[in-house]
Amino acid sequence: MAVKIKNMTEGKPSDIILTFALSLMAGNIFQQLYTVVDTMVVGKVLGVGALAALGAAEWMNWMMLGIIQGFTQGFGIMMAKAFGAGKQDALRKAVAGSAVIAAVSALVLVAAGQLMAAPLLRLLQTPPDIWDGTILYLHIMFMGIPIVMLYNLLACILRALGDGRTPLNAMIVASVVNILLDMLFVIGFGWGIAGAASATLIAQLVSSIFCIWHIRKIELLRMQPEDFRLSGRLAGELMYLGFPMAFQNAVIAVGGMIVQAVVNGFGVVFIAGFTATNKLYGLLEIAATSYGYAMVTYMGQNMGAGKVRRIHDGMRAAVVIALITSVVIAACMLGFGRLLLGLFISGSPATVEATMEVAYHYLAVMSVCLPVLYILHVTRSAIQGMGNTVLPMLSGVAEFVMRTASALLLPRLIGENGIFYAEIMAWMGADVILVISYFIVVRRLS
Numbered sequence: 465m466a467v468k469i470k471n472m473t474e475g476k477p478s479d480i481i482l483t484f485a486l487s488l489m490a491g492n493i494f495q496q497l498y499t500v501v502d503t504m505v506v507g508k509v510l511g512v513g514a515l516a517a518l519g520a521a522e523w524m525n526w527m528m529l530g531i532i533q534g535f536t537q538g539f540g541i542m543m544a545k546a547f548g549a550g551k552q553d554a555l556r557k558a559v560a561g562s563a564v565i566a567a568v569s570a571l572v573l574v575a576a577g578q579l580m581a582a583p584l585l586r587l588l589q590t591p592p593d594i595w596d597g598t599i600l601y602l603h604i605m606f607m608g609i610p611i612v613m614l615y616n617l618l619a620c621i622l623r624a625l626g627d628g629r630t631p632l633n634a635m636i637v638a639s640v641v642n643i644l645l646d647m648l649f650v651i652g653f654g655w656g657i658a659g660a661a662s663a664t665l666i667a668q669l670v671s672s673i674f675c676i677w678h679i680r681k682i683e684l685l686r687m688q689p690e691d692f693r694l695s696g697r698l699a700g701e702l703m704y705l706g707f708p709m710a711f712q713n714a715v716i717a718v719g720g721m722i723v724q725a726v727v728n729g730f731g732v733v734f735i736a737g738f739t740a741t742n743k744l745y746g747l748l749e750i751a752a753t754s755y756g757y758a759m760v761t762y763m764g765q766n767m768g769a770g771k772v773r774r775i776h777d778g779m780r781a782a783v784v785i786a787l788i789t790s791v792v793i794a795a796c797m798l799g800f801g802r803l804l805l806g807l808f809i810s811g812s813p814a815t816v817e818a819t820m821e822v823a824y825h826y827l828a829v830m831s832v833c834l835p836v837l838y839i840l841h842v843t844r845s846a847i848q849g850m851g852n853t854v855l856p857m858l859s860g861v862a863e864f865v866m867r868t869a870s871a872l873l874l875p876r877l878i879g880e881n882g883i884f885y886a887e888i889m890a891w892m893g894a895d896v897i898l899v900i901s902y903f904i905v906v907r908r909l910s
Contacts, residue, residue, distance in 0.1 A: 544624040
């Protein structure tokens with residue numbers, strides 16, 4: 465199968481963004497599929513306690529993933545600009561330099577993850593009855609950080625060149641592998657949470673190998689030894705793009721961990737319901753993330769080509785598409801949310817009912833406010849694609865402040881269900897910063 469790269473500096477912006485995003489969306493659906501299957505298998509086979517153990521690890525695991533994705537997405541901006549400008553030498557050097565920095569960063573993150581897992585779980589007041597499962601899951605996932613870094617870097621290289629199909633196919637393969645290994649490791653071998661974590665990492669390794677196989681066919685990326693000689697200037701430019709995005713995601717994750725600490729005080733049933741909905745969060749966000757990736761590539765390529773008019777047109781088109789999509793997804797979740805949540809929850813009728821009440825209430829709150837999240841993703845990614853990663857980083861700080869303040873105050877004012885609104889307040893705080901920032905960046909560009 466030939467690799468299809470896409471020049472996004474020509475053609476109707478709405479068609480280009482939507483077509484590219486749809487392939488990414490399909491890939492994200494398969495990625496969410498194996499995340500959902502992990503949760504279903506753990507929740508149904510191992511019970512509510514194991515489901516709560518996964519939930520207690522959620523934000524710490526997301527923090528590492530967010531740091532990895534922040535770095536690789538930042539590197540992808542330089543690649544997209546070089547591709548849009550037709551500078552093949554600069555493209556190869558950007559790819560090679562990104563690979564070197566990513567390899568070093570992965571090793572640092574492995575060490576940091578192993579050292580900080582237990583202290584952070586204590587800080588978050590993780591309940592003793594789910595401690596063992598949570599710490600085991602984190603240790604395994606953190607050992608697999610190099611695999612996660614590899615896949616995200618390869619996917620960003622492909623997306624920077626306008627290829628959304630290969631990451632899609634990689635995710636299809638990974639989903640099938642993950643589901644089969646879940647059945648084998650958790651149900652067949654009885655490895656429990658360790659089996660679910662191992663299945664996820666092996667599936668990502670398979671998807672990485674798939675991407676490597678296809679990248680080898682791209683003539684533009686025929687690397688020479690001198691391409692890997694990382695100069696101080698190139699390293700600085702890559703870090704200037706990648707570090708603010710990684711820091712932004714880390715700050716957001718810290719806010720999420722504070723929320724998790726509050727949730728941990730409400731008991732195992734509440735944690736399980738909260739976790740079940742957070743697993744559907746990926747489905748709520750799936751199109752938003754895809755539009756975001758599409759905007760980074762679209763903006764980056766058109767910035768490289770110097771086509772300012774197309775930047776304005778692309779932004780308008782993306783906002784309209786994102787708002788329509790968010791309304792459709794929200795309606796589906798409100799209508800079928802209980803059915804989907806039921807896939808994760810098991811136990812006595814009383815336990816299932818109590819867990820479902822928590823889970824659906826949280827899902828309904830997020831669904832109604834989904835357009836706010838979609839504006840966040842499109843606007844943040846557009847600014848990043850134009851090469852400014854500092855202003856979006858400030859929006860991450862705003863998220864942290866709003867999420868933390870809401871999590872600490874609202875439950876005291878309106879009860880434990882007040883924690884559901886912490887996420888919404890975080891989105892709103894980020895949107896205020898991002899919308900203002902977008903007009904600042906566009907004015908400077910014009």
